Amino acid sequence: MLTYIIRRLLLVPLLLFGVTVLIFSMLQFLGPVERSALYIRDVPRNDKQVQAIITHYGLDKPVHIQYWIWLVGKVEGTSGERRGGILFGDFGYSRTASEPVIDLIRTRFPNTLDLTIWAIAPVIFVGIWLGVQAAVHQNGFIDQAARIFSIIGTSFPTFVFGLLMLMIFYANLQWFPPGRVSDWANIVIHSEEFHQYTSLLTFDALLNGRFDIFLDALRHMAMPILTLSYISWATFLRVTRSSMLETLRMEYVITARAKGLPERDVIFKHAQPNAMIPVVTLAGFTVVGLLGGVVITETVFNYPGIGQAAADAAAQLDVITTLGFALFNGFILIVANLVVDVLYAVVDPRVRLS
Amino acid sequence: MTQTTPSGDNTLLSETVAVRDISRLERFLGPENYRIVTGLLKTPASIMGFVLIGLFIIIAIAAPLIAPPVNPKDPYKIPRDGFKSEPQPMMSPWTSKPPEVPFWYEAVMGTDQWVHILGTSQGQYDVFYGIIWGTRTAFRTGLIVTLATFLIGITIGSISAYYGGVVDNIIMRIVDIFLTLPFILAALILAAVLTPKIGKSLYPAIIALITFGWMGYARIIRGDILSIKERDYIMAARVIGVKDSRILFRHIIPNAIFPTLVLASLAVGDVVLSFAALSFLGIGTEVGYADWGQVLSFARNWITSLNTYWYIIVWPGLALVLYVMGFNLVGDALRDVLDPRMRGKS
Numbered sequence: 001m002l003t004y005i006i007r008r009l010l011l012v013p014l015l016l017f018g019v020t021v022l023i024f025s026m027l028q029f030l031g032p033v034e035r036s037a038l039y040i041r042d043v044p045r046n047d048k049q050v051q052a053i054i055t056h057y058g059l060d061k062p063v064h065i066q067y068w069i070w071l072v073g074k075v076e077g078t079s080g081e082r083r084g085g086i087l088f089g090d091f092g093y094s095r096t097a098s099e100p101v102i103d104l105i106r107t108r109f110p111n112t113l114d115l116t117i118w119a120i121a122p123v124i125f126v127g128i129w130l131g132v133q134a135a136v137h138q139n140g141f142i143d144q145a146a147r148i149f150s151i152i153g154t155s156f157p158t159f160v161f162g163l164l165m166l167m168i169f170y171a172n173l174q175w176f177p178p179g180r181v182s183d184w185a186n187i188v189i190h191s192e193e194f195h196q197y198t199s200l201l202t203f204d205a206l207l208n209g210r211f212d213i214f215l216d217a218l219r220h221m222a223m224p225i226l227t228l229s230y231i232s233w234a235t236f237l238r239v240t241r242s243s244m245l246e247t248l249r250m251e252y253v254i255t256a257r258a259k260g261l262p263e264r265d266v267i268f269k270h271a272q273p274n275a276m277i278p279v280v281t282l283a284g285f286t287v288v289g290l291l292g293g294v295v296i297t298e299t300v301f302n303y304p305g306i307g308q309a310a311a312d313a314a315a316q317l318d319v320i321t322t323l324g325f326a327l328f329n330g331f332i333l334i335v336a337n338l339v340v341d342v343l344y345a346v347v348d349p350r351v352r353l354s
Numbered sequence: 355m356t357q358t359t360p361s362g363d364n365t366l367l368s369e370t371v372a373v374r375d376i377s378r379l380e381r382f383l384g385p386e387n388y389r390i391v392t393g394l395l396k397t398p399a400s401i402m403g404f405v406l407i408g409l410f411i412i413i414a415i416a417a418p419l420i421a422p423p424v425n426p427k428d429p430y431k432i433p434r435d436g437f438k439s440e441p442q443p444m445m446s447p448w449t450s451k452p453p454e455v456p457f458w459y460e461a462v463m464g465t466d467q468w469v470h471i472l473g474t475s476q477g478q479y480d481v482f483y484g485i486i487w488g489t490r491t492a493f494r495t496g497l498i499v500t501l502a503t504f505l506i507g508i509t510i511g512s513i514s515a516y517y518g519g520v521v522d523n524i525i526m527r528i529v530d531i532f533l534t535l536p537f538i539l540a541a542l543i544l545a546a547v548l549t550p551k552i553g554k555s556l557y558p559a560i561i562a563l564i565t566f567g568w569m570g571y572a573r574i575i576r577g578d579i580l581s582i583k584e585r586d587y588i589m590a591a592r593v594i595g596v597k598d599s600r601i602l603f604r605h606i607i608p609n610a611i612f613p614t615l616v617l618a619s620l621a622v623g624d625v626v627l628s629f630a631a632l633s634f635l636g637i638g639t640e641v642g643y644a645d646w647g648q649v650l651s652f653a654r655n656w657i658t659s660l661n662t663y664w665y666i667i668v669w670p671g672l673a674l675v676l677y678v679m680g681f682n683l684v685g686d687a688l689r690d691v692l693d694p695r696m697r698g699k700s
Contacts, residue, residue, distance in 0.1 A: 011530075018531030029547045151399075151686055155679035157627050159634045160671040163653055163660070167667060171660035178657065295538050296631055300654075310539060314546040315636035322543045326535060333534055 001345055008341050012334060019330040020086070023323050024067055030319055032059035037320045038070065038092035039084040057084070091324035096316045097309075101324035104309060109328075110199040111180065112298070112305035116290040118202065118218070119225045123290070124283045127233040128276075131240025135275075136267055138245060146237055153234035162227045162300035169223060176222045178301040185213045224301045228294060232286055240279050247275040277348050284340030291332055387612045393691035394684060403683030410677055414489040421486040422454040430487055430644045432479040435470065441656065441663045444473040453483075473665045475652040479642055481666060485673045487644030492677060495560055495629045496622035502564045504618040507571025508611065514572065515579035516602050526576075529569045538631060540566045545637045556645075559638035563628055571614055578610035616688060623681025630674055646674045 027035060032054045039057050054060055058069050073085020084090050091101035134146040169176045181189065181201065188194055188210065189201070197207045205214035247253065248271050256270045257263075298308035306325055313321035380388040394400050413420065423429035435448050452468040460466050472481040514525040532540075544562035552558060582588065583606060591601050630647030632638050634654075639645050649670040656663050 011527075014527060015531060015534060018527070019534050022531060022535075026544060026547050029551060147686075151679065151682055155675050155682050157630060157671075157674055157678070159631060159647075159650065160667070160674055163650065163667045163671065166657050167660035167664055171658060171662075289536060295536070295542065296635070299635060302657075307539075311542065311635045314542045317546050317550055319543075319547050322546055326539060326543050329536065329539060330534055333536075337534075 004345055005342055008338060012338060015334050016331075019334065020071065020327070021067075023326055023330070024070060027070075027319070027323060028063065034319070035059055037095060039074065041093045086327055091327060092320045094313065094318060094321040094324070096313055096318040096321060101321050104321065105306060105325065105328050108304060108306045108309045111201070111303065112291065112307065114200045114202055114217075115221055115224060115303065115305060116287065117200070118221055119228050119290055120287060122225055122229045123232050123286060124236065126229060127236025128240050128279060130233060131237045131279075132244055132267075132272065134237060134241045135244035135248065143241075146241070150234035150237050153230060156231070158227060158231055158296045159300050161230060162223070162297060165223050165227060166300070176219055178223065178303070179220055180304050181213065181216050181220060185216045188213060220303075224297050224303050227297050227300070228290065236279070236282065239282050240275070243278050244271065244275040247271045280347050281340065281344050284343065285337075288333055288336040288340060291336060390612070390616060390688070390691050394687055397687045400684045400687035403680045403687070406676055406680030406683070410489055410680065411493070413486060414493050417486050417490050419456060420458070421483045422456050423487075424451070424453045430491065432484045432487070432642050432644050432649075434642070435474060435478040435480065438478055439476060441476055441652075441666050442470060442474040442478065444471065444665050445469050446473065472669045475649060475666045476655060477642070477652070479649070479652070481649060481669055484644050484649040485646065485670055488646040488649065488670070488673065489677075491556070491643070491645045492626045493622070495556060496625045498560055499563045499567060499625045499629070500618055500621050503567040503621075504571055504614070506564070506568040508575045508607070508614065510568065511572035511575035512579055512602060512607055515576040515583065516598070516606065525572075529572055532566060532569050535566075537566055538628065541628065541632060542635060542637055545632055549637065554638070554640040556639055559629055559632045562632070563625060567625070571618065574617065575610060575614045578613065579606055582606055582610050620681050620685040620688065623678045623685075626674070627678055646670050650674070
């Protein structure tokens, strides 16, 4: 297992390099003036000053030099302050949000994290449960219903489903509003006595003893969570079902039945743990995907996470900001994928013992 | 084992070895590919899928007859009826210069007054027109993107598999890098970067979807080639000194390509989904272009009153869902047919 983990670790710098090169090459579509927003807040209108900035940050130099400056930034001679440098977390200035991109990420990411935490249970466990039921009652009613459901589920584009949810549960029934919190709660959150312990809203609300705000936040997350669940159940169902069916045909399951174990124990104690191995990977990638910000779901429900911020910036053609989000996303995904792969090795005895 | 009575003619043998006619199609495709094709035509679900796809093909071809364009030179521009913001309900009459009334209209509706059959969306864009001509956009983008990703994918995948070793390793790591970013986010960014360069049109989104869409094909064809590469006839070709490129293009790829080809033909549905998502997010075509995602994106400004204006999401949404579902139904049957555990069963 150790060699597996080491080989996997060695892949990380390579992926980091690859992703930065990929994003850097997309930056090259911009002119030098637009790219100067990577280092300075306001691009001056004066041609001479612009030229000075371009020369100062090497925006007209060969690409490999530019790439290096982009990575580590440039330390100012007079103040000793570093400008730019994605490796130091400076992703440039956002034209549309008029603040540094990293600050925008810092305010938006906790919202995405909050949503991810609450979405995990309904997204993953319900899908797995459906898959197990479909496999155990193969070709029965549940199986057929699940199959039809999964075809319809994969055919529904996220945003169409989301808009329909908004139509039913917001416009018609007024149950679940879009956005993050109601206006009254927003005033409380930004007041003095509300402490930001974790900057995850639901947890902060609980820690502050404001149960009403907690419920309000959950109410606003209900529709995004439902949408995310709906679109991932089909996949979970399919993978769990086929893996479970395969396991149920194995000889050790027949042995378990032959020695007279109750069917419940055969399924849940003997078959299910082994059938879960491919599902664990899928679950890992799903969580990673959620963390990366779910662009469409967040946009439809106007949920202020990083996915919505990226989509907004892209729609206004603010490339520096969008690429900042892409970088952040790339970094998170590389690390999270590593964790998933290592965990997978721990779960699967075939990898663990090799 | 049941005891069979011995008799003059061997019934057992005649039952085991079925002597059957091999059709011309089967001879042309080979037994394995023939099984895929017949398997697809057998289940009711996949037949329903083919019917849906066929329906959309007919709509796409007959678009000028179903909804005649106002300006035949620019048919993808949805005709507007004024500039008012609020969507107008279904069956509301045209107030200003209606397009030509199509041939079927009088027979079905009983009048020759052209109305907004499915209402208008924000800015008085006719929803019905957008859906009909959006079908053409769907097929156009779907076919272009699928064809391009398919060609790039098989080229890269076959180079990777055929040469193996370092080349394979490098190419597969590049594939990993392209797969790191979430597909929609990556496509969104590239489209946003390209839009100022080449202007608002279908192309930024198409190029973006192609750039981040080829990796799946590369992986699949690579796997198939790796298994075919070991066959004896490839070894034989190599022994008699056939050139690398000839072995690859004449012997390996024709034998490995079929499953990938079928998968690609079904991706025409998925591509449209991603494309619609991009235009829904406001990236891609200019406002008023006949494209389902574009028509749906108007609804983003009317979320609070969707109970009144339900028709601006339900109809274009239905078109999109049925289109994708057609391909998914066939795809579902295909998964069963291609499942290795099903091989050898008919």
